[in-house]
Amino acid sequence: MRFPAFHALVLLTVLTVPIRGLPATPTLALPNGVLSCVKQRLSLGLLPNRHAFPSPKLQKSRLVDEVMKSKNYWFDPQFAAYLEAHPDEVVPLARAWYASEMFPQMIYPRFVQVVGKKRAHLMLDPRILCRTDDFLKWSGEYLRNHPQASGIELRAEFAKTLGTSKVFRGMRLQSADEAMQLKQSGIQSAGLKFQNKSFMKEKLLSEIDPKSASPQTKQAFASGFGMEILNRPMNKDLDKSILVSVSDWMELAASVGYHHGQAEKMAPNGKLFLFEMDIPEFELIRQVGPLNKGGARRGFYQIGNQRIDYDPYKIEAFIPYQVRPEWIRTVHSYNEPPPRWHFQP
Known part of the structure; x- marks a missing residue:
């Protein structure tokens, strides 16, 4: 039996409330999959937690740890889930990653109009961004038949159409x-082969939180896919790409x-x-x-x-x-x- 994450949280709360002075039921009474799901989403700030609200900086640090562990980096579904929970972060990231006002001012509104604000984070994926016209045309048709589709589903189904x-x-x-x-x-x-994990973590942290990155950090890393592509004709930082x-x-x-x-x-x-x-x-x-x-x-x-x-x-x-x-x-x-x-x- 599968429990939605919200129901799992309610169940976790109920099972840990003392009854008539008795000790709370141990959380290990929950199915392992449910407990794991709740813990993971709480750690990333995707579910409410009355005992602890991780700071935005801590949430991002934990998220970076998770996407590095999976080795899917910014294509990890956990990053998509984070952005769907924090849709207002998409525009600043688009501006930082692609170094042009065209993306937040012209491209982002087109995504919002077709796929909605919650799914508009898909524009950050360069594999979608370079196919913007085709993706938005296809998405409009797909969402008419599948209005509840998630951003992850849209990305996967669109990919299938390209062969x-x-x-x-x-x-x-x-x-x-x-x-x-x-x-x-x-x-x-080269960035994965020649650089260590500390390099990759610092790079990802600077990309997900560009405002907090120091001038030295910004100088050391190409922040986002757009900057990586801009560097190629200049043969800049190829060992870090x-x-x-x-x-x-x-x-x-x-x-x-x-x-x-x-x-x-x-x-x-x-x-x-x-x-x-x-x-x-x-x-x-x-x-x-x-x-x-x-x-x-x-x-x-x-x-x-x-x-x-x-x-x-x-x-x-x-x-x-x-x-x-x-x-x-x-x-x-x-x-x-x-x-x-x-x-x-």
């Missing part, structure tokens, strides 16, 4: 064994994966390995829609005899946090370096 895509990532590595290890375990972003770069073009992925300065830095004597992935399209952050920072840029990439017209949708996309091993279909090894890419405006 899968084939993308590539080139990497300089020391050996075929290293490539096979990555195929089996997945590819972590939580984004994994991929391309729809295998020739471009191979060339960048071998000749990019970061690749030369990480494995100066390494060989090229090209990771071919079949990935849910939703998991790709495309540089289109509100995340198109290149505007109407024109030109093409020349890679040997291959010409690739500039298309922000296909040239480069980002996978947040890590590439899961089940997405990696195969790994191609190169005995010779690929041609270096050149961009022609």
Whole structure:
């Protein structure tokens, strides 16, 4: 039997009230799942507690601990639940994460109009944000038939409509064994691979509470997905990035994966390995829609005899946090370096 969280809280209160002077019934009398649910939601400030109201700062610190434990970070359902309980925090986060008034003043009202204020936190997810028009059109239709759908449900159902895509990532590595290890375990972003847990916790705390972050902290971390994307063309803080770069073009992925300065830095004597992935399209952050920072840029990439017209949708996309091993279909090894890419405006 499943207990809604509210009923569990009522039951917990009843069972702990002394009756005619008798000791309170131990809370362990509750089913483990109910007790665990109540404790977790109380700790995150999602349920009332007459004995203790955690400060906002403590709530956020506990939330960061939970999303780090799950390794889903800001895609963890607990973060969505927190924002649904604190919808007024969405606008400040949008402003801080994406560094533009366009997001709180123009994008946020569109989300509120279609999905409601409680679900408008979905705009913070860059996988949705880059598909704003399609998502809002689809959501309007879905909510007409499922008016009680949660934000988590909307996100999951929308993702199903997008299918899968084939993308590539080139990497300089020391050996075929290293490539096979990555195929089996997945590819972590540099921020997860090279930085420690303290770094990640401080970064997440600065992102969920940007007003309290010191100037030094703001300087040390890219606050949010938008700032991470803005840093990429400048090759800024790549060792701290939580984004994994991929391309729809295998020739471009191979060339960048071998000749990019970061690749030369990480494995100066390494060989090229090209990771071919079949990935849910939703998991790709495309540089289109509100995340198109290149505007109407024109030109093409020349890679040997291959010409690739500039298309922000296909040239480069980002996978947040890590590439899961089940997405990696195969790994191609190169005995010779690929041609270096050149961009022609």
